[in-house]
């Protein structure tokens with residue numbers, strides 16, 4: 341299933357008549373940083389309650405793509421885009437579309453854990469507080485629920501007032517996931533969330549991602565092909581800003597259609 345044009349997207353829809361809801365529809369997306377054409381005619385859907393992995397060699401546009409999904413790329417002044425991204429049937433590039441609304445629905449977790457220099461509790465309730473929730477009991481409930489969902493509660497429940505910097509790297513990353521969950525997002529974008537972590541912390545995050553996809557739609561950028569194969573349902577392979585192939589992860593890793601995908605997953609380059 342190669343996805344490159346609007347027409348082929350129609351094919352995707354036809355051959356997948358399952359009751360699978362589309363969260364994002366990316367259509368003919370182009371992005372330039374000044375003269376650098378970083379994304380070229382990218383067309384692909386992102387499905388609800390699935391993990392979509394974005395793979396490809398360094399500099400191929402993975403981070404740019406994921407950051408475009410919550411319009412973070414527009415923070416770079418030289419950025420220009422064309423094409424469209426529909427999130428839940430609304431064009432996120434439309435001049436009347438409210439980017440703040442998008443960011444409350446689409447949370448993001450970065451490569452390096454980035455807790456605030458505050459207590460564990462204050463980190464988790466940061467978003468809800470910004471949204472005006474002040475009641476202590478409600479905030480405590482949100483903190484507990486989010487930390488439980490991020491598989492961190494048992495490790496931190498007796499030290500909620502301690503500074504988040506005292507946690508291990510893996511715990512800090514789960515704290516950042518809890519912080520993201522506290523705003524009750526619909527989609528979670530993860531940009532290489534385990535690349536700074538040890539194998540055991542990585543495994544914990546991978547297990548967590550599997551658990552979270554029951555309630556959220558997840559897009560994950562990863563350098564680690566085994567990780568993509570282990571945890572994702574769909575995989576998109578990017579090369580030099582182009583989406584070369586998008587398909588079920590099992591197909592990408594067992595019988596890819598494009599020779600370049602095969603070369604990449606078999607370690608011939610990248």
Ligand SMILES: Nc1ncnc2c1ncn2[C@@H]1O[C@H](COP(=O)(O)OP(=O)(O)OP(=O)(O)O)[C@@H](O)[C@H]1O
Pocket residue numbers: 373376378396397398399400401402403404405416
């Ligand atoms: N802020 C920026 N200003 C100018 N060019 C940029 C900027 N960010 C990225 N680029 C360029 O856009 C292209 C895609 O970069 P991007 O970071 O999206 O790739 P990537 O696949 O995520 O790479 P990596 O795996 O190394 O993180 C590269 O050529 C990069 O140099």
